[in-house]
Amino acid sequence: MIAKESRHAAAIEKFMAANPALLEEIQALSPQEQKQQIEWAFEDEAQEQGLEPWELALQLIAQSPEELHAMRIETHRDVAEALGMSWEEYCSFNELPK
Incomplete structure (x- = not known):
């Protein structure tokens, strides 16, 4: 089992790997803006699935x-x-x- 403090980061990695179009779309942004866009997309995905972001993170990992x-x-x-x-x-x- 992944340590609690590493779970969100591991889930974001899996989310990014599953969404190459998003990464391509935001590649021109600064690293900080990219990180924010990925977080927002992750939260949007959780909401679309009727989950809290922490629940989506656990499902992914x-x-x-x-x-x-x-x-x-x-x-x-x-x-x-x-x-x-x-x-x-x-x-x-x-x-x-x-």
Whole structure:
């Protein structure tokens, strides 16, 4: 499993590899502008799929359905902890199975 801090970057790499037309379209921009355009395109893709960007990132990097599930649960647990909510309360509030 890819380390948490590397997941978004790994997902962006896969996204860029799958979208060569986007890279060609933005090649004349500065590196910073290219990065911003890629982030926006990534966010747009997530929205088109009805996902949050972090969910799309996990889908792109997961090696199996089991790994995707484990990373999703891990992310939700981190959010619950950051919010100071118990896991049970968080699951209930977000309609997640416990």
